Amino acid sequence: MLISKLESVLDGDEMEVRQEIYDAFVDALSLSKCGDGPPQSSYKTYYYNQDPLTLYEDQTTISKGTTGLVTWISAQSMARDIYNPDTKLHKHLASASKVLELGAGCGLVSMVVSKLFNSTVYATDVDENVLQRLERNVNLNNLSTRVVGLDWFNDRDVVTNIIPDVVVAADVVYDDYLFSPLLTILQECLRMNHQCKIYIRGVIRNERTYQKFISMLREDIKHDINIMQIKNECTQIRNPASNNRPNEDMYEVLIG
Template sequence: MSLEHLKNKLVKQFLCATQISAVHFDEMTDTDVSLILDLLTHDTLQNFPLKTPYVAKFLKKMINQMEKKENELCDEIYYKYIELIQKDPNEGPFYKHYAFNSDETDEIKSILTIQESTSIVSHGTTGLCTWQAGIAMACWCLRNKHLLDNRVIMELGCGTGLSGLSACINCKPREYWFTDCHSAVLDVLKNNIQVNQNLHTFNCKFKVVQLSWDNIGDVKLNYETKPDLVLAADVVFDQNMFDPLCDALKWLMMNGTTEIYLFCTQRNPETFKTFQEKLKSCNLNFKRDILPDNYSILLQQDCPIYVIHIK
């Protein structure tokens, strides 16, 4: 993809399948239309396609907006739309593509390609989709590289792997451990790692570990090999998981040097309040910050996203 593509806001939103309702089609230009049409035949989207119904809805919105402005459209966009609505909507797998900017400049540091489920809940888990707090954590890694440099990092509930891939490719940790308890999630994760290894250079060693928070000690760690840094995103939505999660966090903190960052989307204020009370009852001292609005074009911040730092 050209720099012209990657500096375009609409293109970035299209590539990561931003919700149609969050895209400002009223600001669209003829250049935007040309760039999107050019992308549809690009090798990346041919090999790792976006969800077919999403692309069809996106093109339909583009067509409606340009017709509303009485702008002339090329026949190609109509032909492409008709082709898409005639395709099997479930003929996957489907992917999303996240273009990450450097914090200091507009330079694109990486485009990470992530296979995701077409359903929010699949195989009994929500871990086959990338959630907003996970995207936020991936952006945060890029903006806080100094906190990751030369450190052993464990991610709890890594899901599709976006945050960990951002850390491994955009930062320089000493080692990164992707952990999750679901076999189906780890299968998708391994595929995402392989896809991105073919596209990028990894800056650290990594391993994939099947891990349940109930059995955190099963990873056979001792004080010397426990991680320096623990990361997790969107792991506090289910109150039934608060006890095993906090027990795992306490165990990881036993060496006195491990730091923990939890990225939490506050969908239900009461649930989030209950989790913080649980942390206090476990003597896990923490600071809480909220991410600013418009933290990244890749994010849809319908709900506040908090960062809990336990040290």
């Protein structure tokens, strides 16, 4: 198509498309068909207060049928605030014995908690590829984070056995199909520990989806709920393949 366009522009002139352009175009086509395709997974190091954490993650937002193989901007934002001793999040985590992360993905948030505090940290997700990636990243950083499979639809007993003091979740509010099982898990956390604090952080990509979640949350959860707008300061370190945009609003829900 590109060559045809060039030829049509030059039609009628005495000029012609140089052979080098044809050759370069053919080379580019052959590269796209020989398996180079999407960017390969790579190691990425995050720095918070000069403290490095290296993750092996994908460079595309969706890979192997899941979005959990890349670190999303809400997780980066939450990790930054965990390092800030002035935040409620940091203070609650500092006094927690058990911390549960829902939808941990590549594990940034869980591993930051493991690095900073003495609590037992459970990084949970459901996809087998994501769980394998989690294990790899935990081992890569020599951390004690425990990787646990958790299906929100069927595994409420996992939460019952953990009884977390703090629950953290980043970028888990994106599909209303998952809202009911997610809320069931949150209710179980609060039932097992009435003092449990739950932090949910995300980006408002679809206002209707966000409002539906907030409405269901207020209806189902009979605890104090605080919703705050979070300044998006992580766009400079976002994954280039991410769909996050600088003008998207970030929020945090604190339950308990």
